[in-house]
Amino acid sequence: MSDNLAKLLRDLEAAIKVLKLDDSVKQVLTTPSKVITKNLEVAMDDGTMKEFEAYRVQFNNARGPFKGGIRYHLEANLDEVKTLALLMAIKCAVVDIPMGGGKGGVKVDPKQLSLTELEKLSRAWIRAFKDDIGPDKDVPAPDVYTNAQIMDWMVDEYSKLVGQKIPAVITGKSVANGGSLGRDTATAQGGLFVLEQAVAKQGLTGQELSLVVQGFGNAGYNMAKLAYQAGYKIIGLSDSKGGIYDLRLKGMNPDDVMETKQLKGQIDSCYCQGSVCDCENYKGVSSPELLSIETDILVLAALENQINPENVGQVKAKIIVELANGGIDAMAYAELRRRDILVLPDVLANAGGVTVSYFEWLQNKTNESWSEDKVFKELKEIMVKSFEQVWTISQSYKVDLRQAAYILIKPRLVAACIMLFECW
Numbered sequence: 001m002s003d004n005l006a007k008l009l010r011d012l013e014a015a016i017k018v019l020k021l022d023d024s025v026k027q028v029l030t031t032p033s034k035v036i037t038k039n040l041e042v043a044m045d046d047g048t049m050k051e052f053e054a055y056r057v058q059f060n061n062a063r064g065p066f067k068g069g070i071r072y073h074l075e076a077n078l079d080e081v082k083t084l085a086l087l088m089a090i091k092c093a094v095v096d097i098p099m100g101g102g103k104g105g106v107k108v109d110p111k112q113l114s115l116t117e118l119e120k121l122s123r124a125w126i127r128a129f130k131d132d133i134g135p136d137k138d139v140p141a142p143d144v145y146t147n148a149q150i151m152d153w154m155v156d157e158y159s160k161l162v163g164q165k166i167p168a169v170i171t172g173k174s175v176a177n178g179g180s181l182g183r184d185t186a187t188a189q190g191g192l193f194v195l196e197q198a199v200a201k202q203g204l205t206g207q208e209l210s211l212v213v214q215g216f217g218n219a220g221y222n223m224a225k226l227a228y229q230a231g232y233k234i235i236g237l238s239d240s241k242g243g244i245y246d247l248r249l250k251g252m253n254p255d256d257v258m259e260t261k262q263l264k265g266q267i268d269s270c271y272c273q274g275s276v277c278d279c280e281n282y283k284g285v286s287s288p289e290l291l292s293i294e295t296d297i298l299v300l301a302a303l304e305n306q307i308n309p310e311n312v313g314q315v316k317a318k319i320i321v322e323l324a325n326g327g328i329d330a331m332a333y334a335e336l337r338r339r340d341i342l343v344l345p346d347v348l349a350n351a352g353g354v355t356v357s358y359f360e361w362l363q364n365k366t367n368e369s370w371s372e373d374k375v376f377k378e379l380k381e382i383m384v385k386s387f388e389q390v391w392t393i394s395q396s397y398k399v400d401l402r403q404a405a406y407i408l409i410k411p412r413l414v415a416a417c418i419m420l421f422e423c424w
Contacts, residue, residue, distance in 0.1 A: 032082060033066075033100075034058040038128040040106065042120045052108050052121065056129050057085040058138055059101035063412065065136055066102035067092060067354060067361075069143025069172075070125065072150075076105035084143075087325060091351040093409035095386045097358045102138050104129070110145045122150045123157040130161050135168035135365065141357050142172040152177045168364035171357040180360035182375035183353075188222035189376060190352015191323045192230065193383040194344055195297065198319060201391065202342075205231075209296040210249060212236035212317070214287055216258070216267060219323050219350070220301030224254035227299075235295060238287040240302070241266040245285045245293060252282075291315055300327030307332045315341065322346035337400050345402035348390055355382055 036056045044050050055078055058066040068088040071081075081103045089101025106125060110118060132138060142151055151173045159165045167178035175181060182189070199206060211232040213224045216239040228234050233251030237243055244267050246252055252271055260272045269284025270277040285293075287302065291311060298317035300306055304326035307315060312332035320336065321344045322328060328336065328343065336343055356379060363370055370378075394404035 040124040059089040061100035064098035066138035067099040068102035070104035071143035072110040072145040126157040148174040171360040181372040186356035187353035207231040211297040215301030
C-alpha cells in the first residue's frame, strides 16, 4: 500500500472513530468496487508493437456512476490510482453530486510519443475498457498529461464501438465536441469560492490579504489570476523550476509573470510588465522556500506532501488551500491544526473540477449547452453550501475541516447504499 493511500485511509478511519461507526461501514467506505488492469498493445511509428500497462479503479457507485480522470504517467501505478479513485468518491459526496469515484491510468511517458502514437494509445484504452465505462456506469475525464484532445479521441472511439454518438461517456472534452464552458478554470474558481467563505468566517476581506501560490500550472495560475482580480495581493509564485517573491508586498499581476515564464521558459526573479523589468524589489526563490514566506494565504497547487514534518515548522501562512491533492503530509497536518492554521482540505477546496465535470455530463445527457455564467452560478451555489456544511460540522464536533468533510459524507453514502440494498 502506498503512503498516500495509507494516509487517506487513516484520515477516513479517524472520522469513522468520531462517529463510532462499525467495521461494516468502514469496509464499504474503504474498499474499491472494482479494480481492472489491462495491457494495451499499440503500433508505434517505427512499425514495432509496444505494450502499456493500464488501470481503472472504481469506488462506490451507490450515489451514481463512477467519475474520475485518466492519467498518462511513467510512474502511474495501481496504489496511486486506488488512492485517487477513493479521493474522487469522497469529493463527489462532499459536494453532494450524484456520482461515485473512479480513476484510470496508463504507465507511459506521453512526451516520448508522437501525436499519432498518442491517439492510438487513447483509442486502445477505450477499446480495452469499453465494457467497464458508459454514461450511466463510469465517466472518465482528463488528468495528468491528458487533455481535451485526448478526450475527444476517446469519445469518438467509444461512439464508433457502440454505433452511435455518446458524448456523455467522457467529460473534459473540447467545447466543440460537447465540453462545458468554464471547465478550464473550474478547479481554481471552486477553490476561490471556498477561500472567500473561509476569509469571511475570519471577519476579513480579500482586499486586505496577501496570497502565495506554490505551483504555477493550470490550476495554480488560474487561482492566482482569479484571486488577483478579487483584490488579493499576490506576493509569491513558483513552479518546479523556481519562483518569485515581492519584497515590497504590493502584489503582482499573475498574467505578467506568466508572460515572462512563456518567454523565458520559467518564472523569472525579476517582475516584468512588458519590456520594463524590476529586479530590485523582487527576488528569486525556490518552490520549497516559498512555503516559508509570511503570508495570509498559501495555496498548494503542486505535488503531494509539499508540507511535511521537515518543513511544517517554517510555514507562516494563516490559511492554507489544498488546491492540489494531498499537499500536506498527515503528521504535518496535525501540527498545523495545533498551531491553529486553518487548512481548506483538497476534498473540498479542489472539488470545483469534478463539479463542473458533472455539469458537462448533465448537459450532454439533457442535450443542453449552459453559458459560462450559468456554470459558475451553479458552481458557486454548490461550493458555498458544501463549505458551510463542512464548517458547521467542524464546529459541532471540534474537528478540523478534513475530518468534518469525512463526517459529512457518511449519511449521504449510507442513504444511497440502503436505497440500493447493496451496502448494509
